[in-house]
Each structure stands twice: as C-alpha cells, then as structure tokens.
Amino acid sequence: MFIGFTHRPGAAEEALIRGAKGEIHYTYHLIPAIAATIPEAAIEALQRNPNVTVIEPDVEVYALDAELDEAWGVKHIGAGTVHDSENEGYGIKVAVLDTGIDYTHPDLDANYKGGWDFVNGDSDPMDDNGHGTHVAGTVAAEDDGSGVVGVAPGASLYALKVLDETGSGYFSAVVAALEWCVESGIQITNNSYGSSQDPGELVKEAFDNAYAAGVLNVASAGNSGNPPGRGDNISYPAHWDSVIAVAATDQDDSRARWSSTGPSLELSAPGVAINSTLPGGGYGEKSGTSMASPHVAGTAALVWAADSSLTNEQVRVRLQDTADDLGALGWDSKYGYGLVDADEAADVEAPPSTGDTMHVASIDMTLKSTGPWVRAIATVTIVDTADSLVDGATVSGSWTGAVAGTDSAVTDSAGQAVFQSDKVRSPSSGTTFTFCVEAVVKSGWNYDPEDDVETCSSIVVP
Numbered sequence: 001m002f003i004g005f006t007h008r009p010g011a012a013e014e015a016l017i018r019g020a021k022g023e024i025h026y027t028y029h030l031i032p033a034i035a036a037t038i039p040e041a042a043i044e045a046l047q048r049n050p051n052v053t054v055i056e057p058d059v060e061v062y063a064l065d066a067e068l069d070e071a072w073g074v075k076h077i078g079a080g081t082v083h084d085s086e087n088e089g090y091g092i093k094v095a096v097l098d099t100g101i102d103y104t105h106p107d108l109d110a111n112y113k114g115g116w117d118f119v120n121g122d123s124d125p126m127d128d129n130g131h132g133t134h135v136a137g138t139v140a141a142e143d144d145g146s147g148v149v150g151v152a153p154g155a156s157l158y159a160l161k162v163l164d165e166t167g168s169g170y171f172s173a174v175v176a177a178l179e180w181c182v183e184s185g186i187q188i189t190n191n192s193y194g195s196s197q198d199p200g201e202l203v204k205e206a207f208d209n210a211y212a213a214g215v216l217n218v219a220s221a222g223n224s225g226n227p228p229g230r231g232d233n234i235s236y237p238a239h240w241d242s243v244i245a246v247a248a249t250d251q252d253d254s255r256a257r258w259s260s261t262g263p264s265l266e267l268s269a270p271g272v273a274i275n276s277t278l279p280g281g282g283y284g285e286k287s288g289t290s291m292a293s294p295h296v297a298g299t300a301a302l303v304w305a306a307d308s309s310l311t312n313e314q315v316r317v318r319l320q321d322t323a324d325d326l327g328a329l330g331w332d333s334k335y336g337y338g339l340v341d342a343d344e345a346a347d348v349e350a351p352p353s354t355g356d357t358m359h360v361a362s363i364d365m366t367l368k369s370t371g372p373w374v375r376a377i378a379t380v381t382i383v384d385t386a387d388s389l390v391d392g393a394t395v396s397g398s399w400t401g402a403v404a405g406t407d408s409a410v411t412d413s414a415g416q417a418v419f420q421s422d423k424v425r426s427p428s429s430g431t432t433f434t435f436c437v438e439a440v441v442k443s444g445w446n447y448d449p450e451d452d453v454e455t456c457s458s459i460v461v462p
Contacts, residue, residue, distance in 0.1 A: 002172065002202045003046060004033045004054040013051070020046055025172055030179040031206045035172035056200035061174065061193045063099060063131040063167035064220045064235070064290040071148040072251060073138065073270030073295055078343030079151045082302050083143060087346055089152025089301035090449065091396065091439025093406070094139055095186045096294075097177050098132030098193065099167060100125040101159035102279040105133060107141040107148060108157065113398045113438065114406065115159035116180055118173040123404050125159035127279050129167050132159065134286050135192045137277030138294035139301070147283055148276055151298025151342060152305070156398075156438050158186060158406075163193060171199045174237075175206040182213045184406045185396065187304060187312070190297040191219035191243070192290035194235030204240050211242035216312040218297040220289035221245040222260035229255060229334040232262035239264050244316060247335060248272060248292040253326055255334050259289055265336040267323055269295035295340060302346040308441045318345050358382050358390045359451035360437050361415075365459035367433075373423040376402075376433030376459055380409075380417045382440060385451075389415030393442040401432040401458065431461040 005013055009027055013034060017024055022038035035058060038046070046052050074080065082088075095115070103112035103126070115125040127133045140157050141150035160177040163169040174191075181189055189210070207217055222235030238245035238260075245264050248256040248271025255261075256272050271292030278284045296319065303315050310318070322345040323338035331337050361383040368375050380397070382390045395417040396408040402424050409417035421433055436456035440447040449455065 001038055001058055002033050002035055002056045002200065003052060004056070004202050006032070006051050006053055008032050009034050016049065026176045028175060028179055030175065030182060030209050031202055033202050035175070054201065056202055058170045058172045059195050059197050059199035061163070061169055061171060061195045063129070063163055063193050064223050064288050071138070071275055073274050074149060074151050076251070076270055077151070077295055077299065077340050079298065079302065081343045082346045083153065087302055087305055088143060088154030089140070089298065089305045090154035092152065092155045092188065092301040092304050093158060093186045094152070094155050094188045094190065094297055094301055095158040095160050095181050096132055096136045096139065096190050097160045097162050097174060098135055099129035099163040099165070100127035100132045100161035101136045101157065102127045102133045103159065105277050105279070105281055107144065107277050108133070108136055110142055111140045111155060111157045113156045113158055114400065114404045115161070117161040118176050119161050119164050119169060125161035128165040129163065130279050131163070131167055131192070131290065132161070133279050134276045134284070135190060135290060135294045138274060138291060139190060139298045141277055151295055152301035155298065155301040158184070169193070171203045175203060178206050178210045181215055182210055185408050186215060188216045188218065188297050188300050190294050191217060191237060192293050194220060194222050194238060196224060196235055198236055203237070207237050207240055208242045211312065214312050216300055216315055217243040218293050218300065219243045219245060220293040221247045221265055223258045223288055225258050225260045227257040229261045233260045234262040234264045235260060244296060244319070245336070246289060246293040246296050248289045249326070249339060253339060255327070256287070261333045263333060265333055267296055267319060267337055267340050268292065268326060268335045269340045299340050299342040299345055302342055306346045309443055356384050357446045357448045357451065358384050358393060358440060358442065359448055360440070360455060361387070361453050363435060363437065363454055363457035365433070365435065365457050367459060367461065372426045374427050374461065375423045376421040376435070378419040378435035378457065380419070380437060382411050382415050382417070390442065390445070391415060393440050393445070395437060396439045397435055397437045399433065399435055401434040402427060403433065427461045429461055432458050434458040
C-alpha cells in the first residue's frame with residue numbers, strides 16, 4: 001500500500017506504520033508517502049489519522065512485450081545519419097527502469113555506469129529476464145562494428161531493476177527508482193512496462209515531480225489496442241501528462257494492431273521484430289511497445305547532446321515538432337504526432353561556440369579517513385586547448401569499485417571540480433575506489449573526450 005501524508009514522512013510516520021503492524025518497504029522524499037504492507041484491519045484506523053491524506057493500493061506492473069543494418073528501427077528513424085555527424089548522445093544519462101541490464105554484454109558494458117536493484121534491495125541490477133537488456137540495447141548499444149547499434153550509442157546507461165525474473169513488479173519500486181533518478185541527475189527514463197489499472201494520485205505525483213525536476217520520462221503506450229484502433233487503452237504510467245506515451249509501428253510505418261490508442265498518445269516508433277541485445281552476449285527479436293519506447297528515449301538523448309541547454313520540456317516539444325506525420329493529418333490517437341525522426345530532431349542549432357575545446361587534464365585521487373570511515377576524493381581539472389584552466393564547466397561522473405553512484409560538480413577558478421565518494425567502514429587493504437568522468441558541459445564550449453589525458457582514475461586502500 002501507499003500511505004500518503006500531509007508532509008514528508010520521518011521517524012514518527014514510520015513508527016505509526018510499525019505500530020499498525022506494517023512492514024515498511026520505502027520511505028519517499030519525491031512524494032510525501034511510505035510504501036508498506038499493512039494488515040487490512042489497520043487501514044481504517046490509519047485513514048482516521050489527521051496526518052494521513054490517502055491510502056492507495058500498490059498496483060502491479062508488467063513488461064510490455066508482444067549492427068545498424070541489424071537494427072532496422074534505429075536505421076529507420078534516421079539515427080545513423082546523426083551518428084555520422086559525430087553525435088552519439090555522449091554523456092547523456094538514460095535510466096532503464098526494467099528487469100535490469102546484462103552489463104557484461106559486449107555491446108553494453110562500456111556504456112553501463114551503474115544502477116540499483118529495487119527488487120532484491122542491492123547494488124547489482126543484473127537482468128534475470130532479458131527484457132531490460134533488449135530495451136537497453138535499443139537505447140545505447142555500442143557503435144563498435146559488431147552486433148547491433150543503439151539510437152544513442154554514446155549515452156550513459158543506468159539499470160534500475162524494478163521488475164523481477166517474471167517481468168512483473170510494483171509501482172512502489174518504480175517510485176523509489178524515480179527518486180533515485182532525481183537524486184542522481186538522470187536526464188531520461190525509459191519505462192517499458194505498464195498497468196491497465198490506475199495506481200492513484202501518489203504515483204502520478206511522483207512522475208509529475210520527477211518531470212518538474214527536469215527528468216524526461218518516456219514510456220510504452222501498451223499492447224492492449226485492437227485492430228481498428230478504437231478506444232482509450234493507454235497503460236499507466238504512459239497515460240499521464242508528465243510521461244511521453246509511445247506507440248509501436250512496423251517496417252511499413254503501419255500501427256501494430258495491438259498497439260494501444262488514446263488521447264494521451266504522443267509519438268510512434270518501431271516496435272515490431274526489433275533486433276537487440278539479450279543476456280549472455282546474444283541478440284534476438286522482440287515486439288511490443290516496450291521496444292518502441294527506447295527508440296524515443298535514445299532520440300531524446302541525441303537531441304540533448306546536440307544542445308545541452310535545452311530543458312526536458314523543450315526536448316519533448318522538439319520530438320513532437322519533428323515527428324513524421326502518420327495516419328490522419330496532424331495529431332491522432334493511433335500515432336500521436338507521428339513517427340519519431342532522430343535525424344530531424346537532433347538537427348538543432350547549437351549554442352554559439354567560442355571555438356574553443358576543453359578536456360580533462362587530470363583526475364587526482366586521495367583518501368580521507370574519519371575514525372573507521374574512509375572515503376575517496378577525486379579532483380578533476382579541466383583545461384582548454386592551450387592548457388588554460390576552464391571555470392564554470394559542469395563535470396559529471398560516476399564512482400565504481402568500493403562504492404557506486406553518480407555525481408556532478410562545477411569547476412572553480414582553478415578549473416577544478418571536486419567529488420567525494422560515499423563512506424566505507426573499515427575497508428580492507430586493497431579496496432579500490434574508481435572515479436570516471438562521463439561528460440563536461442559549458443555553454444558555448446565543446447568537450448572532446450578524445451583529448452582527455454585520463455578519463456578514469458583509481459586509488460587503493462593501503
């Protein structure tokens with residue numbers, strides 16, 4: 001159940017739930033609520049509490065299943081042309097909320113930057129189903145000359161496991177994942193799952209708040225449509241205004257007969273016989289609006305990489321305005337604004353450039369101890385082509401090894417951005433902290449990672 005409160009829940013609210021013999025699963029900051037399992041006999045008493053605003057069911061959700069030339073959808077929407085212009089979505093953070101990702105797959109390993117398993121409550125979001133790995137490949141499979149290539153092969157992938165090995169899960173995990181995204185600076189979420197049941201206002205509020213925080217949410221429209229394309233059968237969360245709902249089309253640009261329709265439909269994308277990555281280093285075809293959604297998420301990454309100054313709302317409008325109209329003239333309930341067009345969408349006028357280029361000059365690592373606690377500190381120095389220090393640049397990166405997480409910081413007058421890892425209690429000798437730079441952004445400047453003196457650096461506990 002979701003228990004909503006008049007204010008952000010804390011120790012008192014958690015004690016209230018435990019006093020009702022409830023088991024707490026998540027205490028949220030993104031919305032004023034707690035997700036918990038509570039006895040049915042306790043619900044009425046909780047509803048009478050003046051600090052409780054609403055109690056709503058935790059609705060179950062399900063995965064929605066039904067090289068460039070090997071990935072027809074990526075080629076069909078014009079992503080290959082964007083890649084030829086040297087835009088591969090480098091450094092844009094895309095979170096895949098799904099069954100996890102096989103981050104050892106040779107077409108995904110370099111782009112995988114971390115994540116969390118909200119099903120099992122640990123930091124290892126390995127895919128035990130296959131759905132999430134397939135979706136991730138469409139977003140950002142590497143452009144390495146083998147296998148398949150994703151829409152944004154330079155994007156940074158984050159795996160947030162909210163569905164179990166059967167492809168099912170609950171919205172309580174989804175809300176926790178959204179909260180993780182906001183706190184971790186994720187720019188785009190792909191949500192290839194859904195439910196025909198409205199989960200209520202608290203879950204809607206979570207998506208609304210994530211969108212207000214700058215996250216662009218993309219979701220599969222659902223596979224509950226009928227051949228004539230009648231009715232409103234868009235699934236949740238795609239049904240809401242803060243989420244881009246994506247329908248599925250085939251190689252002839254015809255709507256898949258099972259693709260959901262309705263007034264909240266926004267865009268269409270390839271979703272029939274999509275070839276992408278599978279666990280264990282393999283490849284295979286899947287169909288569904290689950291396969292269509294990551295085409296749009298990847299295209300959004302290309303747009304953002306073309307102009308980092310855009311807001312999530314501006315990226316969204318760009319996707320709408322450049323879509324290739326299908327079906328009835330203009331927007332319609334079967335195709336939305338039309339087929340997403342990566343080539344047109346990413347052809348945005350970049351902000352004026354100073355003509356200068358910046359890169360990472362160094363990453364200096366140190367250890368800091370406070371009692372039994374140890375953390376690593378990474379100091380990243382950014383310079384231009386003349387080796388002059390660059391201030392005001394936003395550096396984004398990730399920690400791996402002893403800790404996992406993402407962070408961003410702005411360079412000071414000395415051209416330095418400082419990052420601190422999470423603390424580790426009494427780490428053993430040989431424990432390694434690693435920090436990697438993923439993106440450097442400053443208006444009017446170009447970041448060239450090929451000029452980096454180093455991109456990752458590590459320090460080992462003696």
